Amino acid sequence: MEFTLRKRKSNTIIPGFSLTLGYTMLYLSFIVILPLSMIVVNTLSMSWGEFFETITHPRAVASYKLSFGSALAAGLINVIFGTIIAWVLIRYDFPGKKIIDGLVDLPFALPTAVAGIALTTLYAPSGWIGKFFDFKISYTPLGIVIALTFIGLPFVVRTVQPVLQNLGREVEEASASLGANRFQTFVKVILPELYPAMITGFSLAFSRSLGEYGSVVFIAGNMPMKTEITPLIIMTKLEQYDYVGATAIAVVMLVGSFIILLFINLIQWRMNRKFNY
Numbered sequence: 001m002e003f004t005l006r007k008r009k010s011n012t013i014i015p016g017f018s019l020t021l022g023y024t025m026l027y028l029s030f031i032v033i034l035p036l037s038m039i040v041v042n043t044l045s046m047s048w049g050e051f052f053e054t055i056t057h058p059r060a061v062a063s064y065k066l067s068f069g070s071a072l073a074a075g076l077i078n079v080i081f082g083t084i085i086a087w088v089l090i091r092y093d094f095p096g097k098k099i100i101d102g103l104v105d106l107p108f109a110l111p112t113a114v115a116g117i118a119l120t121t122l123y124a125p126s127g128w129i130g131k132f133f134d135f136k137i138s139y140t141p142l143g144i145v146i147a148l149t150f151i152g153l154p155f156v157v158r159t160v161q162p163v164l165q166n167l168g169r170e171v172e173e174a175s176a177s178l179g180a181n182r183f184q185t186f187v188k189v190i191l192p193e194l195y196p197a198m199i200t201g202f203s204l205a206f207s208r209s210l211g212e213y214g215s216v217v218f219i220a221g222n223m224p225m226k227t228e229i230t231p232l233i234i235m236t237k238l239e240q241y242d243y244v245g246a247t248a249i250a251v252v253m254l255v256g257s258f259i260i261l262l263f264i265n266l267i268q269w270r271m272n273r274k275f276n277y
Contacts, residue, residue: 045244054245060252062228066141066229068256068260070144070148070229074149079156079202082156085104085153107152112215113214116219119138119147119150123138123219151215152205163193163194172189199268202264206264210257211253213235217232234253
């Protein structure tokens with residue numbers, strides 16, 4: 001038994017568990033935990049009544065609904081169309097495929113302010129696309145969803161792509177040989193393999209959309225109670241030197257994001273456990 005333990009220790013590539021865990025916790029503490037804890041610390045200077053009044057102000061509540069609702073809608077849209085795009089890029093060969101594959105990553109490299117200006121120019125009432133619609137797209141919640149969909153799409157595509165690449169055509173051929181049609185093959189064989197990646201892509205796109213500021217502030221119009229997102233309220237309070245009020249609203253966003261992402265991770269864990277067994 002002692003020889004076996006020594007043999008396992010000698011075969012490890014990286015240092016032992018204690019050392020690597022210590023580095024991990026130290027890194028996370030400085031990069032993640034410490035900065036986030038300062039938000040809570042700054043909020044402690046407020047009384048409970050002031051804190052509650054700040055976070056429940058009608059303008060703030062309206063921004064919570066808009067930010068979380070728009071991020072959720074954009075995430076769901078990206079899950080559907082991002083999976084379709086990943087499927088096309090993996091399963092089919094066609095002219096210009098590499099160009100389209102490169103365009104998927106463009107929202108990563110494009111400055112968010114540039115993306116916001118471009119989308120506003122397109123979807124404004126006098127824009128190239130907006131002029132063909134009888135209803136407004138820019139300066140409405142719909143415009144916000146479009147902007148968030150734009151910046152969140154690569155997360156879903158790049159998360160689903162490797163799974164599809166590892167899922168060979170042999171699986172589809174085996175399903176067809178057993179008498180399943182295309183729809184049954186997709187629902188019963190392919191989709192269960194994609195669920196974890198789709199949920200991961202959704203959580204990444206949702207998280208990115210929830211904190212987005214640059215691309216949204218131009219197309220939103222920033223009308224209080226209508227198209228004002230929570231990050232904009234935080235920035236406004238910071239410009240007014242109301243640091244405590246800004247951190248109070250930031251705490252709400254932090255707690256809300258943590259609860260939602262925890263729920264998503266629990267779903268993903270249960271699905272992985274279900275399909276692995």
